Amino acid sequence: MKHFPHILFRFSVKTAATQRERETMTRLFDDSSLATAAHILAHGPLSRADTARDLELSPATLTRLVRPLMKSGMITEVRSGVSKTGMGRPTQLLAVPPDQHAFIGVNLTGTMIHCVRTDANARILSREAVPVESHAPEDCLHQLCAVIRRQIGNQDDSQLEGIGISLGGKIDSSRIKENRFLGWQNVDLHSITHEINSSSHPDIEFVNDVTGLTMLEQWFGLGRKCEDFVVATIGAGIGNGMVHNLRAVRSPLSGLGTTSHIPLAGAHGVCQYGHVGCANGALTLPAVLSRAQTGRAITNSDSAPTSAEELINLADYGDKSCRRAIIEFTENLAIYVQTVASAALVLDVVLDGEGVCLLESRWADNFDKHLKSYGRPNDPRIRVHRRSGSFDRWAQGAAVAAIVKWLIRTTGSTKW
Numbered sequence: 001m002k003h004f005p006h007i008l009f010r011f012s013v014k015t016a017a018t019q020r021e022r023e024t025m026t027r028l029f030d031d032s033s034l035a036t037a038a039h040i041l042a043h044g045p046l047s048r049a050d051t052a053r054d055l056e057l058s059p060a061t062l063t064r065l066v067r068p069l070m071k072s073g074m075i076t077e078v079r080s081g082v083s084k085t086g087m088g089r090p091t092q093l094l095a096v097p098p099d100q101h102a103f104i105g106v107n108l109t110g111t112m113i114h115c116v117r118t119d120a121n122a123r124i125l126s127r128e129a130v131p132v133e134s135h136a137p138e139d140c141l142h143q144l145c146a147v148i149r150r151q152i153g154n155q156d157d158s159q160l161e162g163i164g165i166s167l168g169g170k171i172d173s174s175r176i177k178e179n180r181f182l183g184w185q186n187v188d189l190h191s192i193t194h195e196i197n198s199s200s201h202p203d204i205e206f207v208n209d210v211t212g213l214t215m216l217e218q219w220f221g222l223g224r225k226c227e228d229f230v231v232a233t234i235g236a237g238i239g240n241g242m243v244h245n246l247r248a249v250r251s252p253l254s255g256l257g258t259t260s261h262i263p264l265a266g267a268h269g270v271c272q273y274g275h276v277g278c279a280n281g282a283l284t285l286p287a288v289l290s291r292a293q294t295g296r297a298i299t300n301s302d303s304a305p306t307s308a309e310e311l312i313n314l315a316d317y318g319d320k321s322c323r324r325a326i327i328e329f330t331e332n333l334a335i336y337v338q339t340v341a342s343a344a345l346v347l348d349v350v351l352d353g354e355g356v357c358l359l360e361s362r363w364a365d366n367f368d369k370h371l372k373s374y375g376r377p378n379d380p381r382i383r384v385h386r387r388s389g390s391f392d393r394w395a396q397g398a399a400v401a402a403i404v405k406w407l408i409r410t411t412g413s414t415k416w
Contacts, residue, residue: 032057034411036065037074037096041120041407042219045078045093066094073100074410096120102159103406104151104202105399107209107391108144108167110135110181110236115147116395120161120403122220126151127392137187145195152202162203162402163196165189166212166394168237170255174206177255181236203409205401208255212397214241214248217350219400222385229348230340232259234333234355235389236286238279242344259340260284265374267332282332285355288325295321308354312361326363333359334370341382342375352387359386 032055039055040046046054052062069075077092098119107114110132117126128151133143144165152160169179174189193204207215214231222229223246231241238260242249260280261271269281269291281287285308292305296319305311305322315322341349351359359367371382387393 032061033065033069034408036062037069037407037411040075040094041096041403042224045095047091047093049091051094069411072410073097098123100159101161101406103161103399103402104148104163105212105395105397105402106144106148106163106165107212107394107398108132108140108165108182109391112391113144113147114391114395115151116392116399117151118396118399118403122216122396122400122403124392124396127395129391132182135182135184137182137184138191140182141189141192142195145192148192148196152196160202161406162205164205164207164212164398164400164402164405165192166207166209166398166401168209168239168255168257171206171208203402203405205398205405207398207401209394209397210239210241210257211248211250211254212401213352213394214243214397215400215404216393216397218243218246218248219404222348222350226348228344228346229350229385230344230346231350231352232337232340233353234283234285234351235353236284238283238336239353240340242346244344244346259336262336262339264332264335264339266335267328279332279336283329283336283355288329288355288358291328292319292322292325295324308357312358312363315361315363323363326358326361327366329355329358330364330367331370331373334367334373337382337384338371338374347380348383348385350385350387352389352393354389354391356386356389 036051036055040051048059048062052059055062057065066075074096075094076097078095078097098121101120102125103118103120105116105118113130113132115128116124118124128147130147132140134140148163167176167179168181169184170177174193176184176187176189178185189206196202196204210231210233213233217223217229217231223243227246229243233239237257239257240259261273261275261278263277264279264282267277267282269287270276271278271281271287275281289305289311292311293303296304305314311322311325315326337349337351341347358364371384372379
């Protein structure tokens with residue numbers, strides 16, 4: 001397996017102060033300046049003593065590394081504080097000033113363009129969402145550029161450091177190999193770079209949407225306290241990313257959604273390729289809604305349910321087809337989570353995507369029960385971390401890709 005060369009990599013050691021807890025630290029690479037900036041961004045504000053201890057640096061080496069970063073303005077000394085050990089005198093803390101740098105993240109789906117402007121900590125400053133007017137590549141990309149230009153024009157563009165754009169499918173540099181939601185094959189996004197750069201000159205990074213979401217968790221989410229985990233997304237499609245030793249794993253299969261076609265015990269749905277009982281035919285929202293619609297069609301002439309919210313409401317009002325669809329979804333999702341986590345050798349799974357809202361239904365209370373349905377009695381229990389499923393998070397993930405590219409450029413790194 002390979003790893004993303006631009007993703008922060010940390011390892012754990014046991015400290016003398018606590019034998020039960022593990023602290024994550026940054027493993028140094030050839031470019032120590034980049035490792036230092038990345039650690040301060042993800043964990044700051046930090047005292048110099050804490051930074052040196054985390055990075056296993058001498059105070060003199062840390063000073064040498066921090067000096068040019070402070071000169072460039074990437075790192076500043078902020079409010080006075082104390083070391084995280086609670087010992088010693090108050091001291092100035094090192095931080096990447098988030099409000100002095102801005103980034104734009106865009107997520108393009110088959111129906112919507114979601115755009116956010118963030119600071120250097122991926123906190124959302126403004127947002128916009130507009131329906132996709134056309135799937136024709138030229139028209140769609142032109143609309144995408146218009147949304148980005150509005151975000152640039154509404155703010156001080158002197159702070160804009162980069163733009164990240166994410167969408168589903170396999171991405172090679174700026175070329176989309178395939179995106180089934182838009183019906184694209186071999187579409188080059190280079191025109192976006194030309195059109196946007198002609199006005200503001202920001203760096204533009206293209207990234208698979210699940211990869212971007214994994215980066216968001218790795219840098220500013222679960223990755224701050226957990227070394228190894230899987231990100232699983234449930235919605236119009238099924239996707240997953242994996243983080244090992246706090247480094248996001250990549251492979252030639254990234255962006256292809258290969259786990260979406262693994263067989264699930266007890267699943268009976270049919271996917272677009274004719275597979276019976278695979279994850280795509282059992283867990284995607286279209287598949288779950290279709291199961292409920294099929295049952296209701298025997299006695300009802302409407303096409304309900306057409307959304308997750310309507311599915312939950314109908315189940316609550318007594319519709320047995322909708323209840324059964326949610327129950328089956330929950331059991332199948334528990335088996336999927338077990339399978340993916342076990343194959344990745346992790347105990348922590350982040351669940352995201354618009355389909356996660358089904359777990360809030362009272363008809364989904366069997367999820368925890370089935371989470372160990374195929375495990376041995378004494379195996380450690382999988383920990384599931386549910387996220388909101390908001391499309392703003394996908395756009396945030398795209399912004400994180402831009403933040404990482406900015407770090408590499410600003411530190412002058414050529415090797416990570």
